[in-house]
Amino acid sequence: MGDKFLFANSEKEDADVYILGMPFDSTVSFKPGTRFGPRAIRDASYNLEFYSMALERNINNIKIFDAGDTDFYTNPQNAISEISERTMELLKSGKFIVGLGGEHTVSYGIVKALKEIYKDIAVIQFDAHVDLRTEFDFEKFSHACVMNLIGQDIGFENVYQFGIRSGDEEELKFAEKTNFFPLHKYDAAQILEVLDELNIDKKVYVTIDIDVLDPAYAPGTGTPEPGGISSADMFKILNSLKKFDIIGFDVVEVNPMVDASGITAMMAAKIVREGILSFA
Ligand SMILES: [Mn+2]
Structure with missing residues (x-):
């Protein structure tokens, strides 16, 4: 195994897709260790075929550059700033970005940069948790607040939330402002129907919190639901x-600290492959 994602076959200048690791996990509230996430996902990628049977496409036909990781910070605002700066720098030429977390706070860093570049964007979130708190543990730059930060930045009406099955009453008030599809009302089949009907007339960024999956499929996550x-x-x-x-x-x-079998990192690596093949 190497320090790069298996499919990283290109130099920076030639690439159409950039992978960026974000080993930040300081605001984690339950089980820490997502700082080791990017490394585990890269390692797991070595188990994957280049060819996707379901999509009938080969990822080797896409030029991918692994930009490595952001520096390690314990302060969330420093982490967010560096993630934004790295994203801006990588995307100057309008390429496609794939972020590997890290706790969910890191997504705000990428979205901030994308908002700067594209002005008008929407974000589709897959997550067990609604992540709409205004602050958590006296910190507003927290994984528990990430969709609130994003909503304030891009407009809550541009946030689409799927798979949600946990949130407190206070933060769920903000969900009235987003496009909110909680899992008890919209199961996987209904999510597919909603997406089939849905039109979004903007550039779209997708954030996938691995805990949207049932813990049976993805036990290696800090706050399983x-x-x-x-x-x-x-x-x-x-x-x-x-x-x-x-x-x-x-x-x-x-x-990875609570991913004994490695199946959660495996799932994440396969999401990266299928996501790149579907979108990029
Ligand atoms: Mn989350």
Whole structure:
């Protein structure tokens, strides 16, 4: 195994897709360790074929550059600034970005940069948790607040939330402002129907918190929430997103410290392959 994602076959200048690792996990509230997520996802990528049977495409036909990781910070504002700066620098030429977390806070860094570049964007979130708190543990730059930060930046009406099955009453008030599809009302089959009907007339960024999956499929995450979707359904949902004008996506909250079998990192690596093949 190497220090690069298996499919990273290109130099920076020639690449159409950039992979950026973000080993940040300081605001984690339950089980820490997502700082090791990018490394685990890269390692797991070595188990994957270049060819996707479901998509009938080979990832070797796409030019991918692995930009490595951002520096390691314990302060969330420093982490967010560097992620934004690195994203801006990588995307100067309008390429596609794939982020590897790290805790969910990192997505705000990427979205900030994308907002700067494209002005008008929408974000589709897959997550067990609504992540709409205004602050958590006296910190507003927290994984528990990431969709609130993003909503304030791009407008809550441009936030689409799927798979949600956990949130407190206070933060769920903000969900009235977003496009909110909680899992108890919209299961995987209904998510596919919603996406089929949905039109988003903007560039779209997709953020995938691995805990959207049931802990049976993805136990290696800091705040597991029972009653989630299956891996097979996740791939169907991912592929159904390709009708949107997607400019990048991330996979966050993979925690190798509690991923004894490595299946969570494996799932994340396969999401990266299928996501790149579907969107890029
Ligand atoms: Mn989250």
